[in-house]
Amino acid sequence: xxxxxxxxxxxxxKLLMSDYKVECKEDSMAEFFVEFHGPxxxxxxxxxxxxxxxxxxxxxxxxxxxxxxxxxYHPNVDESAGSVCLDIINQQWSPMFDLFNVxxxxxxxxxxxxxxxxxxxxxxxxLMMRDADAYAEKVRDYARKYAGAPHAPNSGAAAxxxxxxxxxxxxxxxxxxxASPLGNGEWPGFPKxxxxxxxxxxxxxxxxxxxxxxxxxxxxxxPTAKTNDxxxxxxxxxxxxxxxxxxxxNQDQDLRLLVQ
Numbered sequence: 313x314x315x316x317x318x319x320x321x322x323x324x325x326k327l328l329m330s331d332y333k334v335e336c337k338e339d340s341m342a343e344f345f346v347e348f349h350g351p352x353x354x355x356x357x358x359x360x361x362x363x364x365x366x367x368x369x370x371x372x373x374x375x376x377x378x379x380x381x382x383x384x385y386h387p388n389v390d391e392s393a394g395s396v397c398l399d400i401i402n403q404q405w406s407p408m409f410d411l412f413n414v415x416x417x418x419x420x421x422x423x424x425x426x427x428x429x430x431x432x433x434x435x436x437x438x439l440m441m442r443d444a445d446a447y448a449e450k451v452r453d454y455a456r457k458y459a460g461a462p463h464a465p466n467s468g469a470a471a472x473x474x475x476x477x478x479x480x481x482x483x484x485x486x487x488x489x490x491a492s493p494l495g496n497g498e499w500p501g502f503p504k505x506x507x508x509x510x511x512x513x514x515x516x517x518x519x520x521x522x523x524x525x526x527x528x529x530x531x532x533x534x535p536t537a538k539t540n541d542x543x544x545x546x547x548x549x550x551x552x553x554x555x556x557x558x559x560x561x562n563q564d565q566d567l568r569l570l571v572q
Contacts, residue, residue, distance in 0.1 A: 316369070316370060316371060316372065316373065319371070319372050319407075320341055320342070320367055320371050320372070321341055323371075323372070323410040323411045323412075324336075324341045324344070324367075324411065326410060326411070326412055327346070327411045327412055327415075330412055332346050332347060332348070332412075332415055333346070333347040334346050334347075341367070342366065342367045342369075343364075343365070343366045343367070344365055345362050345363065345364055345365070345381065346362075346363045346365060346415060347360055347361075347362060347363075348360070348361045348362075348363045348415055348419055349361075350423060350455060350459070350461070351420040351423055351424055354423060354424055355448045355449075355451035355452045355455065356384075356423050356451060356455055356459075356461075357455075357461070358455060358459075358460075358461035358462050359384075359455035359456075359458075359459030359460060359461040360459050360460055361380050361381070361382055361384060361459050362380070362381040362382055363378060363379070363380055363381065363415075363419070364377075364378070364379045364380075364381055364394075365377070365378060365411070365414075372407040372409070372410070373407055374405075375401045375402050375405035376401070376411065376414065378395075378396045378401060378414065378419075379393065379394040379395045379396060380394035380396070381394060382394075382458045382459055383454060383457075383458040384454060384455075384458070384459070385433070385436055385450055385451045385453075385454040386422070386423065386426055386433060386436060386451070387426045387427060387428045387431040387432070387433050387436045387437035387440060388422065388426060388427055388430065388431060388432055388433070389422075389432060389433060390432045390433065391433050391435075391436070395432070396422065397427075397430065397432050399430065401414070401418060404418075426440060428440045428441050436450075
């Protein structure tokens with residue numbers, strides 16, 4: 313069984329060997345910065361954020377601490393401190409995950425599927441529920457100002473035309489505060505999140521979904537028995553050893569289930 317320190321070094325090395333640009337702080341394996349690019353087909357596309365990562369001594373039994381260094385407009389990210397809503401990682405973290413998963417799965421899902429009902433940025437949450445077009449445009453504005461996203465050609469005229477069309481269109485039946493302005497569960501500027509049915513009812517013959525589902529991300533989550541609290545350090549060594557022996561196979565299978 314790999315010790316926590318060996319596991320930490322291995323995960324950091326894996327991240328260093330990936331396409332992500334990593335900057336270690338004073339050659340420390342426990343604290344570093346990662347360049348993270350906004351996911352495609354979202355208002356964050358084209359922006360690049362510097363993400364601060366700090367690993368606790370008990371990693372991977374305890375989740376890493378994640379925060380955005382440059383400003384980002386998102387309901388679940390504190391605008392001044394850059395800290396990410398704790399529920400995002402803590403409630404879903406398992407020693408089977410690693411740092412690559414944080415940047416390849418967790419953070420993209422966070423930006424693609426905001427949760428305005430549990431905000432760290434109340435202004436962003438309120439704007440998203442009140443006027444999704446204005447919210448998406450403010451996200452783009454922050455991405456341009458603070459994350460180097462390019463300005464779209466004729467973006468001002470396009471935004472004005474879009475705003476005029478939105479105001480002229482009749483509101484869909486049943487729409488209200490927090491409802492999708494399109495009346496079909498979609499928010500302009502964002503892809504439609506997977507439905508709960510896709511999680512609870514997999515196709516016949518497919519592997520069963522893991523126990524529980526990550527409602528925040530809208531995707532199935534890997535099973536977790538513990539979260540980021542003091543009791544995490546009491547996880548049995550045998551339990552972790554069994555998963556560590558088949559780390560690559562188990563992790564690949566869990567990631568396939570995670571993104572279904």
